[in-house]
Amino acid sequence: MPQLAIERWAQASDSPPEAPIVLTVEGTHGPIIHAVTAAAATRGARPGARLTDARALDPALVALPADPAGDAALVERLALWAGRWSPLVEVDGDGLRLDVSGVAHLFGGKDGLVADIRARFARMGLTARIAIAPTAAAAWALARYKGDIPALPVAALRLDGDTTRTLERLGLKTVGALMNLPRLALARRFRGADNVVDALDRMLGRKDEPLTAVPSDPPPCAALRLEEPATHPEAAAQALERLIPKLVRQLEHRHLGARRLSLTGFRVDGSVAQSSVATAIPSREPKHLARLLADKAAALDPGFGFDAFALTAEWTESLGAAQESLVEEPSGERDIARLVDRLSVKLGPSHVLRPQAFESHLPERASGWVAALTTTKATELPSPPQRPPRLLDRPEAIDVIYATPEGVPRRFVWRRAVHDIARVDGPERIAPEWWRSPSSARLRDYYRVEDGDGRRYWIYREGLIGDGRGGLPNWFMHGLFG
Amino acid sequence: MSRVARGLSLVAGGAVSARPSTPAEAGAQTRVSAPLLALRARAGPLPSQGNWELPRPERPTLCELFAAHPRDGGWAGFLLAQVATAKPLLWVQDRMAILESGRIHPPGLPSQNLIHVTARDAKDALWAMEEGVRCAALSAVIGELWGDPRALDFTATRRLAVACERSGVPCWLVRLGGIANLSGARMRWRIASAPSLIHPLDGRSPGVPVWDAELFRARGAPPGRWSVAHEADRFHLVAAAGDRALGAGERLTA
Numbered sequence: 001m002p003q004l005a006i007e008r009w010a011q012a013s014d015s016p017p018e019a020p021i022v023l024t025v026e027g028t029h030g031p032i033i034h035a036v037t038a039a040a041a042t043r044g045a046r047p048g049a050r051l052t053d054a055r056a057l058d059p060a061l062v063a064l065p066a067d068p069a070g071d072a073a074l075v076e077r078l079a080l081w082a083g084r085w086s087p088l089v090e091v092d093g094d095g096l097r098l099d100v101s102g103v104a105h106l107f108g109g110k111d112g113l114v115a116d117i118r119a120r121f122a123r124m125g126l127t128a129r130i131a132i133a134p135t136a137a138a139a140w141a142l143a144r145y146k147g148d149i150p151a152l153p154v155a156a157l158r159l160d161g162d163t164t165r166t167l168e169r170l171g172l173k174t175v176g177a178l179m180n181l182p183r184l185a186l187a188r189r190f191r192g193a194d195n196v197v198d199a200l201d202r203m204l205g206r207k208d209e210p211l212t213a214v215p216s217d218p219p220p221c222a223a224l225r226l227e228e229p230a231t232h233p234e235a236a237a238q239a240l241e242r243l244i245p246k247l248v249r250q251l252e253h254r255h256l257g258a259r260r261l262s263l264t265g266f267r268v269d270g271s272v273a274q275s276s277v278a279t280a281i282p283s284r285e286p287k288h289l290a291r292l293l294a295d296k297a298a299a300l301d302p303g304f305g306f307d308a309f310a311l312t313a314e315w316t317e318s319l320g321a322a323q324e325s326l327v328e329e330p331s332g333e334r335d336i337a338r339l340v341d342r343l344s345v346k347l348g349p350s351h352v353l354r355p356q357a358f359e360s361h362l363p364e365r366a367s368g369w370v371a372a373l374t375t376t377k378a379t380e381l382p383s384p385p386q387r388p389p390r391l392l393d394r395p396e397a398i399d400v401i402y403a404t405p406e407g408v409p410r411r412f413v414w415r416r417a418v419h420d421i422a423r424v425d426g427p428e429r430i431a432p433e434w435w436r437s438p439s440s441a442r443l444r445d446y447y448r449v450e451d452g453d454g455r456r457y458w459i460y461r462e463g464l465i466g467d468g469r470g471g472l473p474n475w476f477m478h479g480l481f482g
Numbered sequence: 483m484s485r486v487a488r489g490l491s492l493v494a495g496g497a498v499s500a501r502p503s504t505p506a507e508a509g510a511q512t513r514v515s516a517p518l519l520a521l522r523a524r525a526g527p528l529p530s531q532g533n534w535e536l537p538r539p540e541r542p543t544l545c546e547l548f549a550a551h552p553r554d555g556g557w558a559g560f561l562l563a564q565v566a567t568a569k570p571l572l573w574v575q576d577r578m579a580i581l582e583s584g585r586i587h588p589p590g591l592p593s594q595n596l597i598h599v600t601a602r603d604a605k606d607a608l609w610a611m612e613e614g615v616r617c618a619a620l621s622a623v624i625g626e627l628w629g630d631p632r633a634l635d636f637t638a639t640r641r642l643a644v645a646c647e648r649s650g651v652p653c654w655l656v657r658l659g660g661i662a663n664l665s666g667a668r669m670r671w672r673i674a675s676a677p678s679l680i681h682p683l684d685g686r687s688p689g690v691p692v693w694d695a696e697l698f699r700a701r702g703a704p705p706g707r708w709s710v711a712h713e714a715d716r717f718h719l720v721a722a723a724g725d726r727a728l729g730a731g732e733r734l735t736a
Contacts, residue, residue, distance in 0.1 A: 336620070342613055343599055346609070354597055388587055393585055425684070
């Protein structure tokens with residue numbers, strides 16, 4: 001995309017096309033021209049020149065600051081959008097690199113693919129120079145320079161500026177000239193610099209392009225292309241009805257069940273809308289998947305309209321054909337997992353939890369929680385005696401009256417209400433975990449107390465008098481008994 | 483409520499228990515745990531209350547349970563004694579319920595096979611409860627709501643009750659600090675903690691918990707008020723403090 005910066009700027013502004021505008025970036029010696037309009041180009045401005053030089057040719061040039069970060073973000077978004085042509089897209093500097101092996105026939109051959117890409121970029125007001133070549137380096141060069149590979153200038157090899165200049169000074173102006181040289185001499189001459197032999201090999205396919213790694217097992221994906229952009233909010237839901245059977249068929253074929261699904265809507269303006277759902281156990285049941293995705297699909301913002309949808313199973317696990325039970329009552333594990341899926345999709349995975357045991361004596365650590373999506377089995381916690389069924393998330397400080405500092409409490413004030421302690425059981429002493437907590441952490445003496453009304457609480461005293469870890473011990477309310 | 487009134491309601495509940503016990507029930511009594519036997523040994527001959535049963539719905543349905551005070555956790559014991567634990571439990575708490583009376587603590591529950599849902603508000607909590615009630619693989623759904631949220635109206639409770647009866651999953655709607663206005667629940671309880679039974683081995687420590695349970699509306703059962711304790715898989719009537727004379731020989735005393 002040679003004119004991405006200026007085209008993006010032109011779309012955002014409403015200046016007439018004949019205005020001589022240049023976009024500049026700051027260089028070491030003053031502003032440098034980054035991109036120019038067609039009108040400015042005819043007046044002698046060209047990218048890479050200093051603004052002062054261009055102004056010397058035509059003082060009427062209008063200079064504006066360029067936005068390279070915004071351009072890069074646009075390229076990133078376009079890379080996602082280009083997923084419509086190929087599953088493997090890479091951002092390569094200011095361009096995109098698509099692996100189209102085995103893809104072109106879907107668009108009517110290589111010419112059809114190139115025409116489709118060009119037309120879709122043109123519809124967005126972007127000029128794209130497109131080249132298809134057997135190697136990535138050759139495609140890069142052909143998209144930027146004209147001619148056959150032997151006739152390309154050495155700059156097409158993508159070497160650094162010094163090396164290119166050295167080659168040109170030596171009279172090696174084309175790739176063809178380099179190809180005729182003995183490799184040994186070339187390798188010896190450019191030993192320390194950017195390796196010319198390597199670049200040549202990459203372009204000619206004698207060496208693999210190391211950046212391009214094709215995933216061996218692409219995730220199951222179903223795509224739907226629309227004839228016309230759809231702006232109706234229900235378009236996504238309707239597309240889902242067609243996508244799910246397609247995806248389920250792929251999953252069945254590969255004996256997989258989906259754990260995470262993402263629905264992507266490709267908008268006409270080159271942006272994408274995406275949302276994903278997760279499941280607790282691998283599933284490929286159309287009804288369940290449709291129910292999970294229905295809300296998410298309705299919430300996708302169509303913007304200027306969707307013209308394609310893709311439903312991808314990003315995370316899959318193997319799932320054979322299974323029957324839960326033949327004669328006995330089904331265990332219900334699948335029903336529970338589906339319930340967890342639905343709750344997690346609506347309320348968020350962090351709000352649907354299962355108990356998880358940790359090896360600790362501190363009550364709040366011993367019984368942790370994990371997202372129910374990530375586990376299907378209930379873990380049996382070792383049950384210490386006399387634990388309350390409810391625990392405050394954060395122990396609350398209480399005022400306690402006691403007969404002796406080491407003795408049992410007599411009365412306490414919690415949330416401004418006075419409770420007279422009628423019966424008390426304790427203490428149960430829990431020492432701090434010296435291997436995790438700071439050395440000033442104090443031990444806890446837990447008491448089960450019952451007030452005059454029969455309400456039963458779990459309170460503790462933090463520390464002892466004279467333990468050298470602070471002043472008088474504090475008291476805390478930690479739990480409620482049933 | 484005054485002492486006298488409490489005593490009167492005890493009589494109302496006790497009237498149900500006046501029938502003689504059958505041999506099967508007498509057999510059931512022999513399975514009572516050791517502390518209770520010790521209690522009875524101290525209280526003299528076995529009281530004739532073996533056939534008293536806590537009113538329960540005929541089939542799984544929606545029961546509403548009001549905590550007498552938001553800081554009174556007594557209802558949890560009363561509820562957990564009635565919940566089967568063979569299958570997982572769904573426990574929904576809204577944000578305020580967690581802040582005010584704490585999050586559930588699995589080591590203190592009879593079963594750790596449960597799913598806990600933190601709901602932002604009553605609307606989400608009711609939605610999660612309804613989803614749970616429709617899932618027949620759960621043993622019960624428990625939902626705690628704080629105060630009187632607008633989303634909790636007659637329609638919402640009625641929906642829950644119908645869904646419960648259709649799927650056969652019992653549902654408990656726990657109201658913390660709420661007012662008992664119109665509701666579709668089939669049984670409505672108000673639970674307060676009462677002074678526990680005397681511990682047989684240590685007189686100073688809390689013993690078997692006792693609840694002052696008031697059934698103020700029920701379909702197919704007369705309302706009443708009882709002091710009950712749960713031991714050996716069943717509820718027992720307990721003489722409330724100061725009611726020894728009224729309950730002499732009728733109920734379990736400590």
